[in-house]
Amino acid sequence: MNLVTFSGPPSSGKTAVILKTIEAIQQRGLKVGVVKFDCLYTDDDELYRKAGVPVKKGLSGSLCPDHYFVSNIEEVVQWGKERDLDLLITESAGLCNRCSPYIKDIKAICVIDNLSGINTPKKIGPMLKTADIVVITKGDIVSQAEREVFASRVSTVNPDAMVMNVNGLTGQGAFEFSTLLYDEEDHIETVTGKKLRFSMPSAMCSYCLGETRIGKEHQLGNVRKIELGDE
Amino acid sequence: MISKDKLKNLSINEIIEKYPYTEGFFEDQKLAVDDKDKSLKEIFSELTIEEMEDVVFDLDQFAGSLTSHIRNMQEFLGENDSIVGTLSIVAGKDKDGEWENYEKLDIKSGEIISIVGPTGSGKSRLLADIEWTAQGDTPTERQILINDEVPDKKWRFTGGKKLVAQLSQNMNFVMDLSVMEFLNLHAESRLIDNQEDVVERIFKEANQLAGEQFGRETQITSLSGGQSRALMIADTAILSSSPIILIDEIENAGINREKALELLVGEEKIVLMATHDPILALMGDKRIIINNGGIKDIIETTGEEKELMKELKVLDKVMTDLRDDLRYGNNLSRISDELAEIKTA
Numbered sequence: 001m002n003l004v005t006f007s008g009p010p011s012s013g014k015t016a017v018i019l020k021t022i023e024a025i026q027q028r029g030l031k032v033g034v035v036k037f038d039c040l041y042t043d044d045d046e047l048y049r050k051a052g053v054p055v056k057k058g059l060s061g062s063l064c065p066d067h068y069f070v071s072n073i074e075e076v077v078q079w080g081k082e083r084d085l086d087l088l089i090t091e092s093a094g095l096c097n098r099c100s101p102y103i104k105d106i107k108a109i110c111v112i113d114n115l116s117g118i119n120t121p122k123k124i125g126p127m128l129k130t131a132d133i134v135v136i137t138k139g140d141i142v143s144q145a146e147r148e149v150f151a152s153r154v155s156t157v158n159p160d161a162m163v164m165n166v167n168g169l170t171g172q173g174a175f176e177f178s179t180l181l182y183d184e185e186d187h188i189e190t191v192t193g194k195k196l197r198f199s200m201p202s203a204m205c206s207y208c209l210g211e212t213r214i215g216k217e218h219q220l221g222n223v224r225k226i227e228l229g230d231e
Numbered sequence: 232m233i234s235k236d237k238l239k240n241l242s243i244n245e246i247i248e249k250y251p252y253t254e255g256f257f258e259d260q261k262l263a264v265d266d267k268d269k270s271l272k273e274i275f276s277e278l279t280i281e282e283m284e285d286v287v288f289d290l291d292q293f294a295g296s297l298t299s300h301i302r303n304m305q306e307f308l309g310e311n312d313s314i315v316g317t318l319s320i321v322a323g324k325d326k327d328g329e330w331e332n333y334e335k336l337d338i339k340s341g342e343i344i345s346i347v348g349p350t351g352s353g354k355s356r357l358l359a360d361i362e363w364t365a366q367g368d369t370p371t372e373r374q375i376l377i378n379d380e381v382p383d384k385k386w387r388f389t390g391g392k393k394l395v396a397q398l399s400q401n402m403n404f405v406m407d408l409s410v411m412e413f414l415n416l417h418a419e420s421r422l423i424d425n426q427e428d429v430v431e432r433i434f435k436e437a438n439q440l441a442g443e444q445f446g447r448e449t450q451i452t453s454l455s456g457g458q459s460r461a462l463m464i465a466d467t468a469i470l471s472s473s474p475i476i477l478i479d480e481i482e483n484a485g486i487n488r489e490k491a492l493e494l495l496v497g498e499e500k501i502v503l504m505a506t507h508d509p510i511l512a513l514m515g516d517k518r519i520i521i522n523n524g525g526i527k528d529i530i531e532t533t534g535e536e537k538e539l540m541k542e543l544k545v546l547d548k549v550m551t552d553l554r555d556d557l558r559y560g561n562n563l564s565r566i567s568d569e570l571a572e573i574k575t576a
């Protein structure tokens with residue numbers, strides 16, 4: 001089985017791109033399944049189910065979805081293996097700009113859209129910086145110039161990534177993208193022992209751990225103070 | 232080629248002096264630099280935990296990323312290798328697996344090719360084959376050659392330089408910028424020398440293509456459909472790094488279509504356009520007929536068709552004038568008795 005991890009900001013087109021890509025991969029006779037990680041709510045599982053794709057979802061609640069991802073990925077891999085999948089895709093809501101669910105030696109894909117603004121690439125941190133492939137969506141609604149400027153910003157933030165345009169609506173580029181996802185030589189039995197590409201925040205703050213009271217004496221761990229200055 | 236280890240020992244100022252485009256890189260990477268005369272090594276050794284988290288990479292990864300950026304930019308600036316003299320499409324198979332009945336179609340820079348065929352016939356697939364520089368690895372099994380050679384894989388994956396630029400009907404501007412701010416932003420990302428002249432030229436050309444004039448300070452999001460497309464076309468012709476331009480259905484564009492095409496091919500680009508508009512289709516040097524996923528025929532525009540073009544332009548002018556009359560509140564008058572006698576039902 002191959003394992004591929006997708007992440008990217010909310011509504012950037014992850015599900016749309018994955019669905020179009022799965023169409024192309026299924027035509028090669030391969031069996032694909034998806035697990036979606038989100039915080040509070042998602043109906044992506046319905047979309048995958050409608051397309052006949054085996055799917056599971058996991059909601060992290062008030063936890064960072066990427067922390068939740070690493071705590072569960074081994075079980076998810078075993079789920080995929082039990083179902084004899086050739087390709088297991090995970091889709092993570094990139095809600096936390098501090099973390100990313102990417103694992104060393106496991107293909108990592110970031111989906112980001114042209115509408116999100118040209119400063120987004122530098123805002124979203126490890127999710128973009130440490131991806132192998134960056135897929136840019138929604139090129140159909142912006143001008144050629146905006147596409148060029150956006151793609152060049154993406155490349156500046158992650159100069160080692162392959163950068164591709166895929167249209168989540170028409171599927172333009174999805175066939176081409178699909179050829180990069182599956183490798184016959186790859187066999188993942190387990191991810192136990194593998195490492196994250198980027199360590200999750202070195203310490204949690206007290207609020208991560210359930211503190212609700214406001215005030216200095218309640219702030220423990222990783223606390224950063226805002227700089228308001230004198231002006 | 233610069234080595235990663237050498238970079239680690241250079242100061243930010245030294246790196247920027249040698250590779251000016253790295254200034255934006257340091258900004259976008261969010262590396263906290265208090266003194267640009269310090270070396271990368273020193274800067275990294277002094278980062279706090281939070282600053283380390285901001286920059287994501289450690290010294291070695293950062294230097295590696297910087298090396299890749301410099302390599303990308305050097306490639307991007309080396310315009311010579313991106314000149315596309317000839318684009319060739321080598322025959323593949325249609326949806327039934329039958330070989331297409333031509334061998335190889337060569338398209339030279341400055342040529343305009345129209346692509347016609349019913350919906351679902353494979354026009355977009357052909358355009359996608361070109362964009363991907365297909366090597367028998369798409370459903371059509373076609374092969375794309377550039378200057379008679381198998382193209383470098385970089386065309387598929389780089390963020391900076393794509394083989395193909397696209398113009399289509401439903402494109403909009405989404406940035407909150409004025410016309411001039413927008414053009415300057417695009418020009419900056421291309422790292423061109425004579426930015427001011429180029430930007431001014433695009434502005435003028437765009438206004439010549441547009442039916443209605445617009446100003447330098449106009450917000451691009453408030454341009455009309457025709458003005459937007461005029462600006463997009465002029466900008467793509469003059470500033471896009473891509474040697475090939477794909478146009479997907481730009482009829483009813485509210486712009487001077489003939490001038491627009493002239494501008495594009497005048498910049499030595501190859502233009503491929505999927506269209507159902509006879510005027511646009513006949514502006515092509517050739518047209519590709521697509522059906523059932525395959526290229527069925529390649530037709531050179533005939534002498535009679537060139538003559539027909541004159542008549543079509545008259546019809547087009549009549550319609551444009553009527554639209555203008557409507558817009559300015561005039562009463563419309565009849566055109567000719569001959570026309571009135573033609574039965575349309």
Ligand SMILES: Nc1nc2c(ncn2[C@@H]2O[C@H](COP(=O)(O)OP(=O)(O)OP(=O)(O)O)[C@@H](O)[C@H]2O)c(=O)[nH]1
Pocket residue numbers: 008009010011012013014015016017044093094137138139140141166167168169170
């Ligand atoms: N115009 C256009 N719309 C797109 C494109 N890709 C996705 N969309 C639309 O964008 C919206 C969000 O797409 P999704 O695929 O649900 O995005 P997502 O990243 O999976 O969203 P979450 O999982 O909720 O974070 C949907 O309405 C899609 O139809 C594209 O290339 N062009």
Ligand SMILES: Nc1ncnc2c1ncn2[C@@H]1O[C@H](COP(=O)(O)OP(=O)(O)O)[C@@H](O)[C@H]1O
Pocket residue numbers: 324325326327348349350351352353354355356357370371523524525
């Ligand atoms: N030669 C071919 N072999 C197999 N499938 C093809 C071929 N040509 C086109 N297709 C498929 O047919 C569908 C319709 O083609 P498309 O290019 O979108 O048509 P158009 O743009 O003309 O409406 C697409 O899914 C495309 O991948």
Ligand SMILES: [Mg+2]
Pocket residue numbers: 014015016044091
């Ligand atoms: Mg989704």
Ligand SMILES: [Mg+2]
Pocket residue numbers: 351354355
């Ligand atoms: Mg089409």
Ligand SMILES: [Zn+2]
Pocket residue numbers: 064065066067096097098099200
């Ligand atoms: Zn997190």
Ligand SMILES: [Zn+2]
Pocket residue numbers: 204205206207208209
């Ligand atoms: Zn916290």
